[in-house]
Amino acid sequence: MKHAFCFLTLLCLSTINFAQIAPPYFTTAAPSGGERGKKVTLTVEGFNLTGASEVLWSKAGISAVIVTNVETAHEKPRPSTDPTKKYQGDNVTRNRVTLDVTIAPDAETGLYRFRLKTPLGTTNLGAFYVTALRETMEAEANNTLSDAQAVMLPTTVVGEMNARGDRDHFKFSAQAGQQLIFEIVASALGAKFDGVLTLFDATGKQLATNNDYDFRRDPLLAYGFKQDGEYVLRVTDFEQQGMSRTHEFDYRLNLGALPYVSSIFPLGLQQGTRGEFAVSGFNLGATQTPFTAPALVGWNASAPLALKALNAPRLAIGTVPETLESNAAKSLAAPQIVTLPITINGKLAETAEDFYRFTARKGETLMLEIGAQRFGSPLDAVIEIYDAKGQLVPRALLRSVSETQQTLNDRDSSASGLRVLNWSELAVNDFILIGNEVLQIDVLPKGPDEDTRFKNFNGQRLGFFDTTPEAHAVYTPMYKVTVHPPDAKLPPNGLPQTMLYFRNDDGGPMYGKDSRMTFTAPADGAYTVRVRDVRGQQGERFAYRLTIRPPQPDFVLSIDPENANIPHNVGVLLTARAFRTDEWQGDIAVKLIDLPARFTATEGVIRVGEYTTQIWLKAEANATTNSFSLKLRGEATINSKQVVREANTSERISVASLVNEPEVLVWTEQESVTLSPDRTAWVNLKIKRQGEFKGRVLFEVRNLPHGVIVKDVGLSGVMIPEDETTQRFELEVAPWVKPQTLTMYVVARIDSASPQRIESPARPLSLKIEASNMTKK
Template sequence: MSRASQICCWTVLLLTAAGPAIAADPPDFNTDVLPVFRKYCNGCHNDKDAEGGLVLANFAATLKGGDNGATLVPGRSGDSRLWKMLAGSLEPKMPPEDQPAPRPAELAIIRAWIDAGAKAPVGKIEGLVTPTVRPTAPVREPVTSLAHAPNGRWVAVARPNAIEILSVSEKKPVVTLTGHTGAINEVGFSADSEWLIVAAGEVALAGEATLWKTADWSRAKIFRGHRDALYSAQLSPDGSLLATSGYDKQILLWDVATGQEQKTLAGHNDAVYSLAFHPAGKLLASASGDRTVKLWDVASGERLDTFSQPAKEQATVAASPDGRLIVAGGADNRIRVWEITQGGKEGTNPLRYARFAHEGPILRIAFSPDGKLLASSSEDRRIKLWETASFTQVAVLDRQSDWAAALCFSPDNHRLYIGRMNGELEIVSVDPRWADSKSSLKRLTEGSIALIPASDRPLQEVAEQEPNDTPTQTQLLELPATVNGTFAATAAGDPDLYRIDVKAGESWIVETNAARNKSNADTRIEILHADGAPVLRALLQAVRDSWINFRPIDSSQADVRLEFWEEMDLNQFLYMNGEVGKTFRAPQGPDSGYQLYLNGGKRRCYFDTTAVAHAKDEPAYIVEAYPPGSGIVDNGLPVFPLYFANDDDDERELGSDSRLTFTAPQDGAYLVRVTDSRGFGGDGFTYALTVRPPKPDFNVSIGTKNPKIPAGSGQRLSFSVDRIDGFDGDIQLEITGLPAGFTAETPVLIPAGHLETRSALHADGWAMQPSEQEWSRVEVTATAVVRGQTVRKPLGNLGEIKLEKPATIRVFLQPDDSRYQTPDGGLVIAPGTTITALIRVERHGFDGDVKFDVDNLPHGVIVDNIGLSGVLVRAKETERQIFLTARPWVPATERLIHAVAQTQGNQVTPPIRLTIRGTTELAGP
């Protein structure tokens, strides 16, 4: 009689007879009873959560019973407490009413087993009974894990049912280790190479970790305690602790000497796939299917931090050999790198890098022993190598024949071992130059203005000569020159081509004047080779994929909602459908987007690209720019070619007219093609095309004239710069000649690449209203170095400043923690850290809310954790603590900063000096 037929008979007999009914072959505990308990009972009655002291996860515990004694009377189900609670004749009924209950056929199995004597199971392992599948052809088992002994003697190759130990010197197997419960998922050697640790287990039943002694390959200790298969087992660096994790969401810490469980680290909400000890042994990192990586204190078992940036399950985690970094990867195809502080406390372990790594989920990552390289494998069947100074991809191995689920380096860093799911094992030589190969790629910034002297001839003006519509029909321009042309009215549009002869490295400004002269033309300019092919300007390699979310943006908007913005940084190029912007400020609160650089209130573009509108969900990429011909290593994301072309001026200064900077890649003839971007032409579609040498320069304007200053307070001053022909250096502003009782924050800096800065003018409480003549003596001067020459430009004065009566509030910015205070009362911060400061309000009649901005922070230093309300001192309150965070790349500098109140006359706090130190002995928060 089949097992299904027996169960059917038990069901019929139990439903029709008052007494017990026992089939010829009664149910077996492992095969028939335990699956019912696992389905309906083990959620509350297991080794970890034994409600009422009752465990139904194995035969011995079931027979033992719970807090009320034995629950079974073998041979008499009617007298058995367990059966009566399942049948509902004894309260409380189990399972509870709100939980799924066993079906009649399943209840019949339990009753029949009890009435048959509640006998011990026949099988050796209380678990799942699976059919035996016999292959019809030779099958090589997959490689699930690899480990190289630190002493260099052995490589452990794990397959589901055995571990093969290979001798490195003899290049052959020395022993095969078997007898593990369930499938083997991970192997690893102790730091002293004396132990091999194995993680295995039976799915949905139990996990098992085994220690093998490498001296004679004898099985030393077995650790059991998990209720599901183990995925990871790691020995602490000193070998005293064992950490295990698996599908049951638990992390257990074991004392290796006694074999006893010490702690349970609970906090993950899904399977824990990978563990990594910090080299110092005090911290443990875990990667889970709940999309997080967690950091734990080994001594206390306390969760120190949760890294929640991943978007999908995390499958693998590793600690750098120097203990500075934790790296993880998983189903979202990305490698993320966190920098770990000594204590690892929450909020002190910033995400340093997030790299799009593979086109499929990441299977495994592994550090080289010297920490200079990281290897990663993926379901895309690629293996990639990353240098760890900046986690830049440096090598891609040939596409693998199957998934590479196992990776490990040799102790000398010279070889990478690869284990595949088709059972293959391969050893690849590691090129030592890979660790330094990033330096061979020269990254572009925005393009530079060449210092090669161009022609000093005067600009000549000529008229367009038709035909000039094809590369074989062009008009030669003797540079520098302006040519006046007209787009003819034709069905296909009228492209006009002009030939220029230039030398390699020379830079020329190519621009049009049409709309500014009230022409109907909307010009577009391109630089072509003599045969008409476009001239490549740069290669833009995407390193981070994203998309525009929440809402579309127009061609002016600088606030862009981007997916994965947390993993972006400031001063990165953002590519959106042909347009290149640059990230200026990260979102400041939940109702804010990434701010891009502005010019004149509109989104600024780079590499002479043109701003256009972008739809919601349109792809966007963080890109790095490289010169043409660079040996870019494929990372699975697009590489966008960028040509010399422009529709509307990227600086947003010429309206719809065009301008670009062309640097010749080599000597020769090039073509400038001018078209109407819509293909229009006819009378009124005129233009002037100018090709001239660049003349880098700058003009600074004062944005705040004739300020009104309350006595004993201050007012903001603003300055903006027009950068001309590519000048991008620092500009220093000085304010001198102020009347008695008045001071200014001076000098102030407009940093390279930026277009504005702020200062403040302060009036002492005893200051008197100066005369107009006294104000006329104030001088504002801008100074910069342009092409090696110091250029000073007087900007005039500040106009006539009016002194007003004291305001109803006074505001102050000051230190609030001696750790971050300098001897002169200023603030000091180290790159990559967060400090606190205090904004204080003296109220003299005004009790309402006071909202603040903080001016003149160095780029990369932000006011952090501001929330929806920004920096706000609430009504009737007098102070607010603020947090200042510096990005890791912020250079050492000093800057006078101040806070500005957004009410009661917009007063400015007295200045305070902020110092950025490259290295510091601050304890930090």
């Protein structure tokens, strides 16, 4: 049975024709910030911003009024050089929008986000930085030490690398005993600028330089001056890049005797307790600060430490008892004894490694995690567990059963796909050893020009058995492996056998460089965890929090897209995503809450072992609310308790907007699909192009359970070419997929240069998976 869509004729913008209309987006916004208590004229340039009516901000303390909106050019799709499509480019109007921005005198300093609201929906996110310092505009020519621009401190210099090889110099006076801070803010604003700061004295002698501070791309220099005099600060791009008027190489330079926190110890405390914190840095005054931790719930909880400083450190809020590292934690032979559960606050200062001993029962599962870089420490931790004899505790024995290699090109440590030379002996769910990481196959390629896709979270490759994903060069060997107990005796087969130990470098998605490990004790006894920096570095700033505790399962929700533009009569498909903690894999029921009248949304379940599900948000024909905040709630039963979490979307300005019908409508001939390992199923698609749109239409099939794939779709995937209106695709299910019934979605997608997707979903389909005939028998 075909779905019948009710088509509603709407008045469109007179300045825009239907022909592959890109969602509204801007490419530049300048200046990149402003001074607290002042007004700023902000110029935004972008596409399809005609009719923009409002500026939405992520935080209070700042507001804006649209003053002018000028259309500077009109562009339409043109013949394509790509043989798979006839047209390329969007139907867009170029706009230049000027805003009067008012920054309150008491506005919070730091980064603000904003979006423009237009008749075509809301735009991508922009960035704006609020400073408490007086601003100084960079003035050329200042390319040499002798031509350095004189500035009065303290100030924020607003500058730009306006050409390749550009060098900006700034001259200032300093007094003996002064501690001056020099900080670049650029990458946080979306700039490509990779800054380098270099300090010179009046004779041209180099005193100090910095490229990246800790793991941030932006540099920072702190210098204590020993003599009165004039000094010069040079600003350059690390790769000598630059370009004028694009704002891609804009920067903001804070300089002066500014308070700056370089380290805090300890990095946090237990919820509901009070403690004293040692604060180190520059121009801070007091070195001890009291703090009372709120009773927060949820994973990775933190709270701001109230300090008047250029940066804003946050303290970790833990859930278990805490202690401080002692001098007894310096050797494997004589480690510090701890009682679980515990969070140990330590630092790698006097020694490059610390040791802590705990007892565990055979089969007991414990979570070990490091909190360091997430809370401002430069430590890149690695943790390892030793037994009572001082030997690394083995975790599993990997037996290689077939060999292939990575081909085509090098791959980084995050990509979910790797190009595999030969996959004839591989299957979905197989474990693969490449370098020191263990991966699990998610989807096999359908041809030689496709990657093998591995299990991932939001596109970031997952390492199994707490191995850390690495970058791999082309032709790196890959082994299909089977997993065995550490003491297994396996006959040789001519391929390697690899012992995995309880060790972790990077904890994976959401942990960054902080370590995380699941430890199951192989026997009753004492075990020692070793903490060190993977690079062998140490110092007073290398603080950490080592937590050893039983699992505390939880989940963190997010939604994509964060700013949903809802076409009339069709709606929009949203992805609800859950980050699971401590290996928990239960069902999570998710839904949108506080929807306005005449808006409806399906509910979904993020099932066992999955990270996402889909929600269909739709507006009725008589809906009148133009926009509203998106709020996602999830509920789950964890350890017999009901747990409720909501997605934190305030900083991302998560808002839904009602917009015109899409340029393509799509529906399926089927209302339901049934398949089994014995029988594939076909889904027939039909589209209707609207207005002047004539382009090709690509499709995605979403909400398929693991083990169900779209067969043989080719390099372009499921696609309807320019001159056609129908297509079909075939679904196939693996034998090990359990019988179930769920909802699947087919989404039409149009090519666009916009950072925001152009999508149109069909009505949901019911997908029923049956057992094979052999299984039934």
